[in-house]
């Protein structure tokens with residue numbers, strides 16, 4: 432264990448869009464970004480394809496965007512939060528453009544807006560076809576490297592948040608040398624992304640196991656809506672892990688979903704067919720696959736242009752697997768994609784612990800309700816990152832004057848082979864369809880694994896998150912949004928409420 436206690440001002444954990452944008456938004460203090468990746472291709476952000484939803488087109492307005500968000504969120508969207516995020520989004524998007532993000536524009540220089548499923552207007556800002564995340568991350572990384580007040584420590588994993596009294600007082604990390612080290616800090620912003628790599632079929636990079644949520648929960652932070660895990664219906668089923676994604680924008684452009692006989696079937700499930708909300712399309716595809724059918728995305732007849740030109744990312748991924756997406760249907764399967772739940776925060780990213788903020792996918796504000804509308808997550812990430820940064824600046828907590836010692840007793844921080852077993856159990860039992868029996872089976876597995884691996888703190892964070900998702904899914908005895916219980920297929924009025932663990936609202 433390293434004995435050097437560093438005094439830093441604001442610590443940000445995670446270097447995806449939320450972490451980097453929060454760092455860039457802090458001007459008054461020094462910032463240290465700690466991330467277990469190496470910069471560049473960090474987190475899910477780098478892989479985002481479709482773009483950012485923003486209600487700024489002439490024929491659009493915030494209320495229409497809010498209503499689309501509410502409709503997708505299946506009764507649990509917090510109207511005020513949605514309104515504030517969508518209104519604030521306009522300024523944030525313009526700021527991204529000022530930082531150098533080259534959003535697609537028309538010949539007059541105005542933003543060009545794409546359409547995605549369940550949006551009633553064209554409002555998706557995108558860059559370079561389906562490489563929006565990569566382009567945004569390249570710009571943010573470049574701006575971060577120019578800022579004198581931002582320091583970065585990559586390949587370092589946050590292991591435990593230390594809380595003294597009711598305040599955060601530091602964080603234990605596994606550092607660049609693989610040693611545990613304590614960093615003193617009274618102001619920490621967690622931006623550690625989602626949980627989806629906890630599932631054996633996932634679109635998220637294999638660094639997104641929900642460790643941030645787990646370490647916040649272990650520190651006592653209130654967690655909200657953890658049962659809602661969104662599955663993306665059109666992951667490219669090409670036998671690789673993680674599974675690459677075919678952006679929803681393809682269906683917006685007219686791609687259809689078919690079975691091996693070439694028949695469309697989605698209108699049997701929802702009148703909007705391919706443009707129905709994600710959870711409905713995912714369950715329909717899952718249901719057809721469960722019946723033994725093979726399912727494909729057919730993008731050979733897009734309304735305008737070719738996959739090769741409009742969606743080069745998807746085209747190249749298919750090409751690497753000997754599929755020409757302009758000529759052949761692409762095999763697909765649903766995959767865990769986005770965590771709607773997370774650390775409960777207010778609109779300024781404040782968690783229930785003094786000195787701990789959260790933004791990006793790890794945070795849960797109530798914006799997405801029970802199901803996220805496509806391209807609303809990058810929007811929420813930048814707004815919450817900015818709000819958290821400004822809230823930290825305005826309410827900066829001075830470090831305690833006397834030095835506080837923090838105990839750290841866990842010895843093992845290494846990767847663990849049981850992770851793959853856990854991912855399979857989560858996929859099978861806590862996935863697109865859950866039931867009391869499957870959830871109890873998963874909980875039993877998780878608690879046995881916790882006993883066997885209790886000295887491994889990194890894995891304890893993963894298991895804590897898996898356990899929270901499963902427990903909260905067990906408690907919600909209904910189906911709503913992206914949470915589907917085969918034993919309670921109906922939506923119940925009594926469950927028309929967000930859930931918090933511990934059971935208090937922040």
Ligand SMILES: Cc1cc2nc3c(=O)[nH]c(=O)nc-3n(C[C@H](O)[C@H](O)[C@H](O)COP(=O)(O)OP(=O)(O)OC[C@H]3O[C@@H](n4cnc5c(N)ncnc54)[C@H](O)[C@@H]3O)c2cc1C
Pocket residue numbers: 444445446447448449450465466467468473474475476477478479480481482483484563564587588589590622623624625634635636638639642643676768769790791792793805806807808809810812
């Ligand atoms: C393939 C794909 C396509 C998507 N397309 C879109 C889209 O078009 N539009 C949209 O709005 N959303 C999209 N999403 C969702 C969106 O990309 C994410 O919700 C968003 O990028 C999350 O950003 P973040 O900064 O919160 O987390 P991430 O970008 O996931 O970053 C998390 C960071 O935290 C680090 N980290 C995690 N745990 C620790 C730890 N214990 N210690 C230190 N560091 C840690 C990670 O290494 C990473 O750097 C997509 C997601 C995927 C996977």
